Amino acid sequence: MRRLVHYVIIFWIHLSLGLLFASPVSAQQDSIRFEHLGLEDGLSQSSVSTIIQDDKGFMWFATTGGLNRYDGREMTVYSSNLIEKEGLSDKHVTDICKDPEGNFWITTVNGVTYFNLRTETFSRYFSEDGSNSITHNTAYGVQCDEDGTIWIATNGGLNKLQDRQKGHFKGYYIPEGDSNFRTVYRDSKGVLWVGSFGNGLFYLDAKEQKLVELDLSALSDEVVTSIYEDKNEVLWVGTENGLYRIDKKREQAKAYRNASGDPTSLSDNTVNVIYSDSRSNLWIGTENGLNLYNSKTDDFRRFTSDPTNPNSIKSNRIYSIYEDQHNTLWIGSWSNGIDKFSYHQKGFEHYTHEPNKENTLSDDNIWDFVEDKDKNIWIGTDNGLNRFNPQTGEFLSFFHDPKNQNSLSSNRIFNLAKDQSGNIWMATIKGLNKFNHDTQEFKRYMVDEGTTNSISYPSLWGVDIAADGRVWVTTSGRGVDVLDPETDQFVHYKSDPTDPNSLLDSFTTEVYVDSKDQIWIGTRKGLNLYRPQTDDFKSFASDSTIPKGSSVMDIHEDSKGRLWIGTSVGVFILDSDTHELLNYYNRDDGLPDDIIWVITNDHEGHIYLGTTMGLAVWHPETEAFDIFNKRDGLQANEFNAGAAFTSAVGQVYVGGINGFNKIVPSDLKGNPHAPPVVLTDLQLFNESVPVQGDFKSDNGKKTILQKTITYTDALTLSYADNVISFEFAALNFTIPEKNKYAYKLEGFDEDWNYVGNRNFVTYTELAPGEYTFRVKASNNDGIWNNRGTSLSLIITPPFWQTTWFYLFATVFVIGVIFTGYRMKVRRYKEYSERLEKEVADRTSELNHRNEELKNALEELEKARDEVVEKAHKAGMADLATGILHNVGNILNSVNTSAALIEDTMKHSKLQGLLQANTILRENVDDIEGFVTNNPKGKKLMQYYLRLEDPLKKEQQKVIKQSKRLTEKIELINEAIAAQQSYAGASMYADHISLGEMIEDALTLQAGSIDRHGLTVDKELDSVDPIIAQHSKLMHVLVNLIKNAKEAMAGNRPDDKVIKIRSWEDNDRVFLSISDNGSGIKEENLKKVFNHGFTTKKSGHGFGLHSCANYMKEMGGDIEVESNGKGKGATFTLIFAKAKDSNEEE
Structure with missing residues (x-):
C-alpha cells in the first residue's frame, strides 16, 4: 500500500512526459542466465585457463595465480612456494587432467606437478639436461589415458610418463621443425592427437612410435589451440585462424570463420577451447565471445558480454568450458573470472527495459497484463502501454502525446481489462482510457468539474467489466466509479462511516468480477461485495473472514471457483457461493512474506502468489509452496499489486519493479540430482x-x-x-x-x-x-x-x-592379596609366640591408662569446683555455667568410654588364651607330635585359629575407646578455651574486599580464559567489605567462572562473554556471574545445588553443591536464573556487609 501512496504523491512529476505515439520493438535477449564468480568470491586470479571436477564433486579452477577448489561456498587456493619448494611447480597453471586414481596432473609455465588429492601432497617435475626428465619446463597441455598413461605437450616436445617415482619421461619430436606443442588429446578410437604452434596437427603412430603430420594443407601452418571429438566422432580443431571440422577418414577439413555482418558466423577466428556437453551441444570459446554450434543449420549462436544485461557473460575472451556431473556449464574467461549456467535453471524468461536500445520494453515498473482477441499481451507500466506478441517476441509501445487527444491520457497505467468487444480499458493516474480494437485509437474519460456524471477522481487503481457491460473503476480516495458505456455517464459509491452497507473505505485498490458476475471491491480496510438487489455493499472485515483493517492488494478466482484474496496479512480463500472462509495462508504456513501483491493460477491448478520476498507457487495436491526468488531468474523479489496474468495457452506472466517474467509452468521442473555431501574441514x-x-x-x-x-x-x-x-x-x-x-x-x-x-x-x-x-x-x-x-x-x-589399566590394577590387587596370604601363613608361628606377651603388655598398659583416667577425672572434678567457686567470686557465674555445661557433657562421654573398656577387660578372651598357653608349655618338648597326634593338640590349634578374630576385635575396641578418651580430654580443653573466647570477644571473621577477590579469581583463570577465547565484561560498583572466609569464597568464584567457560564451549569464538556485576543495598552486597552459554532447563533450576546433580556427560555434581554449602557457612546465599536451554545462566552471590568498628561498639 505504501507503493500506491507513493505514486499518488509523485503523480504530477510524470504528467509532463510526452513521448512518441507508437514505436516497433524487437524481442528480448536470450533466456540463458549466466551467473558470475570472481575475485570477490575468493578466486585467486581472474584468468581461468582450465576447469575440472574431481571424483568427490569439488570444482577446480586453474588460473595464472594458482589452483582453486570450490565447494559452492568457499574457495581453497593452492599455489607454489619457491622458497620452501612446496606446492605447485608454478602458480601459472595451463592445464589439468585427472588420472584413473582420481589425482591431478597439472601443467604450468614452469614444470609439471602431480597432486595427490587424498593427502594434498605435491610432486614436482622439471626439465634437467642430460636426464630422463621432461623435455621442456613450459608445458601447455596434458592428457590422462584410462590405462594411467600420462602425456604432456611442452614447448620442447611431447612427453610420455614412464616412472612417476623417478620422474622419468620419454620425448617425442617432429622430424623437421620445432616441436612446440600446445595441446594433446586422445579420441574414441585411441588415436593420440597433438596440436603444434605453427606446424599444424599431428598424431602418434602407435606402431612406429613417432609423430605423423595430418596431411591437410589448410592446417599445415596453423597454431592449433584445442582439439575435441564430439559424440558423432567428428574431430574439431581450434586454431588462431578459425575452427576446423575434420573428416578423419578422408583427411578433409571444413573451415568456419568469422564473416563480417553475419551474426550466425563464428564470433572470432581465434578459437581457444572446444567442448561438447551431455546434450551434444558443441560450445566454442573464442577471443570475442562464446559460440553454440547448430548442427542442423551449420551455423552458430553467439553469447557475448553486454554491460546492460546482468545475465550475460562477463567477458568475451573464453578460455575454458566444462560441464559438471549435475549439468551446470562453467565458462572460464581471461581476466574476468568464471560464468556458469545450469540446465536446471527455472524457466523464468525475463524482459526488461534496455535504455541504450530502441527495441525494448518501455519501462521496468510493470502493473498489469491483459490478453486481446489476437492473443497479444498488453502490459501497463509506469511509462507507457506495451503490446507484446509472444510468438514473435515483438513489442509495440504506446505513449501519451499532448498534441493528440486520441492518445493515452497518461503514461502511468495501473490496471487493464478487456470488454466483450475486445476493447482494452486502462486505469491510469490521469483518468480512464479505452483502446478501440477496430480504430486503434484511445478514448479518454477525464474529471469534469462542471458535472457529477464524470469520473470523480483522476488517480485510478483498478478496472474491470461487469456482465452488463458497465465498467467499474476504483480510485485512490473517492470510492468506486461505474461507467455506463451507452450513456458515458458515471455513478459513484463512497464510504460512509454511518452506513454499514457502504464501502469500508473510499481508498479502493481493486475491483474483480468473478465467474458468477459477482463484483468484489478491495479497499485499504478490507473487502466488499456489491449487492445489485439493494445497490449497496456487504463487508468482509471480521475475525471469521478477513480481519478488519487488512489492505486488499489483489483478488483472483481459481478454476475451482475459490476466491483468493491477497492482503497485507496473508492470503484468504473464500467460497464464491457461500462466501465462507475456506483457508488462510501466511508466513507461518510457508509463504516467504505476508504481503500478497499478485495472484494467478496456471492450467494445472497451481496458484502463483507474488510477495515482497519472492514468488510462491501453491500445489493443490499437497497444499505446500515452492518458493522462487531473484536467484531463480525472477525479475526481482518484489512484485507490483495485481501484476499477474495467465494467457490462453497457459503461460504465466508476473511483473514487478524490474520488468516481467514469462513462465512456462512445465519449465519449473526441479533439479533431480541429490548433491554429493563431503566433509571439508x-x-x-x-x-x-x-x-x-x-x-x-x-x-x-x-x-x-x-x-x-x-x-x-x-x-x-x-x-x-x-x-x-x-x-x-x-x-x-x-x-x-x-x-x-x-x-x-x-x-x-x-x-x-x-x-x-x-x-x-x-x-x-x-x-x-x-x-x-x-x-x-x-x-x-x-x-x-x-x-x-x-x-x-x-x-x-x-x-x-x-x-589395560583396569587389568593391571586387578593383577596388582591379586598379587598383593596372594603375597599377603603367604606372609600371613609365615608369620603365624611368630604371632602365636608374641601374642601372650603382647596381651600381657596391652593389659598392663590399659590398667595404667585406667589409673590415669581416674586421676584425670578426679582432677577435673576438683577443677570444676574451683572454677565455680572462683567464678562466683569474680561475678562470672555465666562463664562458669557455660564451661561446666560443656565439660559435663564431655565427662559423660568419658565415663561411657571408661565403662566400655572395663567391661571389655572383664569379658576378655585373654583368660582362655592363658589356659591354652599353659597346655602348650606342658608339651613344649614334643610340640610337633602333640599337635599332630594328640587330639588335644589338634583341638588346641583349632582353638588358636578361632581365638584370633575375638582378640583382634577386643584390641580394636580398646584402642578405639582409648582414642575417644584422648579426644574427649582435648575437647574439654577446647570447650574451656572457646567459652573463654566467647566471653571476651566474638569469633574472628575476615573483612574481605570483593573487588580484590574477583581480580584474584580471574588471575587464577587467566590462562584458561585466553585459551578458550572468552571475553570478560566487568561492571563492579564500589561496595562495602563483606564477611567471608578467603579460601571458601575463592573456591566459589573459581568454580562459577569455570562453569561459565564450559557452558559456552559450543559458542562461536566471537560469542563467548562472561559478565560480572556487583552492587549493594543497606545490609547486603551482591555479586552476579553471567554467561551466554547452553543455559539451564527450567525443571533443573531447583536441582543444580543438590549433591550429585549434574547436566554434564562427565560431571559429578559436586561443584555447585559445595558452593551452596560454603555460602551458607559464611552466612550468605547463592541463587541462579536462566531463561532455558541455550539462553545462558546467571549465578548471584549474596553476602552480609562487614560492620566497622564504630558499629560494633
Whole structure:
C-alpha cells in the first residue's frame, strides 16, 4: 500500500512526459542466465585457463595465480612456494587432467606437478639436461589415458610418463621443425592427437612410435589451440585462424570463420577451447565471445558480454568450458573470472527495459497484463502501454502525446481489462482510457468539474467489466466509479462511516468480477461485495473472514471457483457461493512474506502468489509452496499489486519493479540430482587440523590426519581434544545458497539436527567412546541425499579409564592379596609366640591408662569446683555455667568410654588364651607330635585359629575407646578455651574486599580464559567489605567462572562473554556471574545445588553443591536464573556487609 501512496504523491512529476505515439520493438535477449564468480568470491586470479571436477564433486579452477577448489561456498587456493619448494611447480597453471586414481596432473609455465588429492601432497617435475626428465619446463597441455598413461605437450616436445617415482619421461619430436606443442588429446578410437604452434596437427603412430603430420594443407601452418571429438566422432580443431571440422577418414577439413555482418558466423577466428556437453551441444570459446554450434543449420549462436544485461557473460575472451556431473556449464574467461549456467535453471524468461536500445520494453515498473482477441499481451507500466506478441517476441509501445487527444491520457497505467468487444480499458493516474480494437485509437474519460456524471477522481487503481457491460473503476480516495458505456455517464459509491452497507473505505485498490458476475471491491480496510438487489455493499472485515483493517492488494478466482484474496496479512480463500472462509495462508504456513501483491493460477491448478520476498507457487495436491526468488531468474523479489496474468495457452506472466517474467509452468521442473555431501574441514579448539602435519595444542604436538578430512573414514581423538568442529558441503552448484543440511552424532544426538544452510557444527566435552558423525543435505529444490557422508569417531579415555589399566590394577590387587596370604601363613608361628606377651603388655598398659583416667577425672572434678567457686567470686557465674555445661557433657562421654573398656577387660578372651598357653608349655618338648597326634593338640590349634578374630576385635575396641578418651580430654580443653573466647570477644571473621577477590579469581583463570577465547565484561560498583572466609569464597568464584567457560564451549569464538556485576543495598552486597552459554532447563533450576546433580556427560555434581554449602557457612546465599536451554545462566552471590568498628561498639 505504501507503493500506491507513493505514486499518488509523485503523480504530477510524470504528467509532463510526452513521448512518441507508437514505436516497433524487437524481442528480448536470450533466456540463458549466466551467473558470475570472481575475485570477490575468493578466486585467486581472474584468468581461468582450465576447469575440472574431481571424483568427490569439488570444482577446480586453474588460473595464472594458482589452483582453486570450490565447494559452492568457499574457495581453497593452492599455489607454489619457491622458497620452501612446496606446492605447485608454478602458480601459472595451463592445464589439468585427472588420472584413473582420481589425482591431478597439472601443467604450468614452469614444470609439471602431480597432486595427490587424498593427502594434498605435491610432486614436482622439471626439465634437467642430460636426464630422463621432461623435455621442456613450459608445458601447455596434458592428457590422462584410462590405462594411467600420462602425456604432456611442452614447448620442447611431447612427453610420455614412464616412472612417476623417478620422474622419468620419454620425448617425442617432429622430424623437421620445432616441436612446440600446445595441446594433446586422445579420441574414441585411441588415436593420440597433438596440436603444434605453427606446424599444424599431428598424431602418434602407435606402431612406429613417432609423430605423423595430418596431411591437410589448410592446417599445415596453423597454431592449433584445442582439439575435441564430439559424440558423432567428428574431430574439431581450434586454431588462431578459425575452427576446423575434420573428416578423419578422408583427411578433409571444413573451415568456419568469422564473416563480417553475419551474426550466425563464428564470433572470432581465434578459437581457444572446444567442448561438447551431455546434450551434444558443441560450445566454442573464442577471443570475442562464446559460440553454440547448430548442427542442423551449420551455423552458430553467439553469447557475448553486454554491460546492460546482468545475465550475460562477463567477458568475451573464453578460455575454458566444462560441464559438471549435475549439468551446470562453467565458462572460464581471461581476466574476468568464471560464468556458469545450469540446465536446471527455472524457466523464468525475463524482459526488461534496455535504455541504450530502441527495441525494448518501455519501462521496468510493470502493473498489469491483459490478453486481446489476437492473443497479444498488453502490459501497463509506469511509462507507457506495451503490446507484446509472444510468438514473435515483438513489442509495440504506446505513449501519451499532448498534441493528440486520441492518445493515452497518461503514461502511468495501473490496471487493464478487456470488454466483450475486445476493447482494452486502462486505469491510469490521469483518468480512464479505452483502446478501440477496430480504430486503434484511445478514448479518454477525464474529471469534469462542471458535472457529477464524470469520473470523480483522476488517480485510478483498478478496472474491470461487469456482465452488463458497465465498467467499474476504483480510485485512490473517492470510492468506486461505474461507467455506463451507452450513456458515458458515471455513478459513484463512497464510504460512509454511518452506513454499514457502504464501502469500508473510499481508498479502493481493486475491483474483480468473478465467474458468477459477482463484483468484489478491495479497499485499504478490507473487502466488499456489491449487492445489485439493494445497490449497496456487504463487508468482509471480521475475525471469521478477513480481519478488519487488512489492505486488499489483489483478488483472483481459481478454476475451482475459490476466491483468493491477497492482503497485507496473508492470503484468504473464500467460497464464491457461500462466501465462507475456506483457508488462510501466511508466513507461518510457508509463504516467504505476508504481503500478497499478485495472484494467478496456471492450467494445472497451481496458484502463483507474488510477495515482497519472492514468488510462491501453491500445489493443490499437497497444499505446500515452492518458493522462487531473484536467484531463480525472477525479475526481482518484489512484485507490483495485481501484476499477474495467465494467457490462453497457459503461460504465466508476473511483473514487478524490474520488468516481467514469462513462465512456462512445465519449465519449473526441479533439479533431480541429490548433491554429493563431503566433509571439508576438521577443527580442534577452532583451529583447522593440517594433513600429515603436527597439530599444536595444550596436550602437545601430534599428527591427527593422514589424509584430508574429505577422504578420512575414521578418526581417533584424545579425551583432551574436547572442542571438535566439522565443516561440510553439499556439492550442488545450482543456487548453492539454497542447499540445506542436517547432521547427527550417533552416540550423542538422539535425532537429526536440521540447520538450514548452516554448514558447520561444534561438539564439546564428548565422553570417551565410539561415535559416528553423519551429514545429509538437499539441493536447491529440496532433493535430499539421505545417505550423505559419515565419519567414525573414537574418543580415547584417560589412561586410568582404559582396559589395560583396569587389568593391571586387578593383577596388582591379586598379587598383593596372594603375597599377603603367604606372609600371613609365615608369620603365624611368630604371632602365636608374641601374642601372650603382647596381651600381657596391652593389659598392663590399659590398667595404667585406667589409673590415669581416674586421676584425670578426679582432677577435673576438683577443677570444676574451683572454677565455680572462683567464678562466683569474680561475678562470672555465666562463664562458669557455660564451661561446666560443656565439660559435663564431655565427662559423660568419658565415663561411657571408661565403662566400655572395663567391661571389655572383664569379658576378655585373654583368660582362655592363658589356659591354652599353659597346655602348650606342658608339651613344649614334643610340640610337633602333640599337635599332630594328640587330639588335644589338634583341638588346641583349632582353638588358636578361632581365638584370633575375638582378640583382634577386643584390641580394636580398646584402642578405639582409648582414642575417644584422648579426644574427649582435648575437647574439654577446647570447650574451656572457646567459652573463654566467647566471653571476651566474638569469633574472628575476615573483612574481605570483593573487588580484590574477583581480580584474584580471574588471575587464577587467566590462562584458561585466553585459551578458550572468552571475553570478560566487568561492571563492579564500589561496595562495602563483606564477611567471608578467603579460601571458601575463592573456591566459589573459581568454580562459577569455570562453569561459565564450559557452558559456552559450543559458542562461536566471537560469542563467548562472561559478565560480572556487583552492587549493594543497606545490609547486603551482591555479586552476579553471567554467561551466554547452553543455559539451564527450567525443571533443573531447583536441582543444580543438590549433591550429585549434574547436566554434564562427565560431571559429578559436586561443584555447585559445595558452593551452596560454603555460602551458607559464611552466612550468605547463592541463587541462579536462566531463561532455558541455550539462553545462558546467571549465578548471584549474596553476602552480609562487614560492620566497622564504630558499629560494633
